Amino acid sequence: MLLIEITPDKCDFCGCCVGVCPEDAIELKEAEITIDEKLCTNCAKCVWSCPIEVLQFNKEKAAEVKNANRV
Amino acid sequence: MRTEYDVVVVGAGPAGTTTARFIAGQGVSVLVLEKDRDVGYPVRCGEAVSRAGVEEFITPDDKWISAKINKFSMIAPNGEEVILPLEEEGFILERKIFDYVLGQKAVEAGAEILTRAYVHGLIFDGGKVAGVKFTHIGEEKEIHSKIVIGADGVESRVGRWAGLKTYVDFREMESAVQVTVGGLNDIRQDTCYFYFGQEYAPEGYLWVFPKGNNSANIGLGVSGNIGKKRSALSFLNYFLEKNYPNAGILTQVAGGVPCTITLEKITAPGLMLVGDAARQVNPLSGGGIISGMIGGKIAGKIAARAVKENKPELISLYEKEWDERLGRRHRNFDRIKDGIYNFSDEKFNSIARAFNKVPMEKRTLGNLFKTALIHNPSLLVDVAKVFVIKN
């Protein structure tokens, strides 16, 4: 499950996140960004590298997933 | 537009258009595909270059020069300013125009450029790259070629599709944000300003580069290591509020600078990478315009030769030639960068204090590094390689 959230309106389409993604999971067109859920490992490197806080790691969702897996 | 070219270049930044220019100049057919509407826009760049660097490719023209630089001002964490007169003149470009003119040069040499062409995959033929798949204004297209050149900038996906590991360790990626501001009266238009230290730009630096007419590019880069805790944007806003609370912001851009050594492999069968895509940025300064154009020139000449002589295997010559010209030098810069990243604020302050005792006429970048050395002897070998031995 994808735990990385994008606020597309904030994005400047600069490609910094794409350059650090180890899985090539980010698709970036002239003014459109998407993450491929099938490729993404939720490593959060893109989140740390985005200069302008467009990407967030959803901690609540991560905790839910963890709990659900425990049951 | 045909469906087959000798060479296809992906990306119309300075590296891509320069590559195309040197290919077309040899009478070899070349098409450049660019996903954006314009060549040269948006500009994600501080726009600083050296005159000598530019002159290798094009005669300087005031049309695309915003400011001429003859000194650096380096500001230590405690606010002490060090002035460094430059031995070599520098320019702050108007890249919007500069990149466009580079595109024109390529076209004049015989290259074709197609904008709004988003490349999303490669065509293979017997394990060798043999063309690209792209979307052009909503239409799916394919172009076959003998060589594909990835000049797709920081993203560098083209190389990955051919099996090269191009992604950058997040700690070596400088996440950058920059504003161009107007109405600044207290900035000297012949000076590039650099701020160091924990407060403004840990593991990186903040720059103020004059753009003429009392305007300037103000930006900074921080390593992903820092970005984990706090974004580049929040550092920039903090600096602006503190130092230029009334600055009129004309533009804001984000960007990534791969401050790392060149990729181990910048060729694969049928494929070459140039510029940011090959990680040809000077890892110490973060400057990648000229070095990317140098990569493009070398790659372009070799690609043209490989096509003309019908010897695809010649493209591997590019790696060695790049390494001799700049790659090796960048490895030294990278080690110096690692040393400087680890400097404490106290160390920056004491270097500034010591260097300010050097008389103005004796100040050179080499001497500055020598001063830094006294404070950090472990850098000795690398600094010596760059400034004393010069390869």
Ligand SMILES: Cc1cc2nc3c(=O)[nH]c(=O)nc-3n(C[C@H](O)[C@H](O)[C@H](O)COP(=O)(O)OP(=O)(O)OC[C@H]3O[C@@H](n4cnc5c(N)ncnc54)[C@H](O)[C@@H]3O)c2cc1C
């Ligand atoms: C904030 C910032 C400040 C900087 N300051 C300086 C400086 O002061 N001096 C300096 O020398 N360098 C500076 N740099 C670095 C410099 O901007 C780059 O090194 C330089 O632009 C690299 O040129 P390039 O041609 O390799 O890539 P780019 O200029 O990034 O061009 C790549 C092109 O490829 C296109 N592209 C990408 N993917 C695709 C695709 N799939 N299909 C089609 N097209 C595609 C992009 O749209 C882009 O136009 C700075 C960088 C940043 C981010």
Ligand code: SF4
């Ligand atoms: S979380 Fe990791 S794998 Fe997923 S898009 Fe970001 S960098 Fe790529």
Ligand code: SF4
């Ligand atoms: S790094 Fe941030 S601003 Fe740049 S493309 Fe990625 S999400 Fe958008």
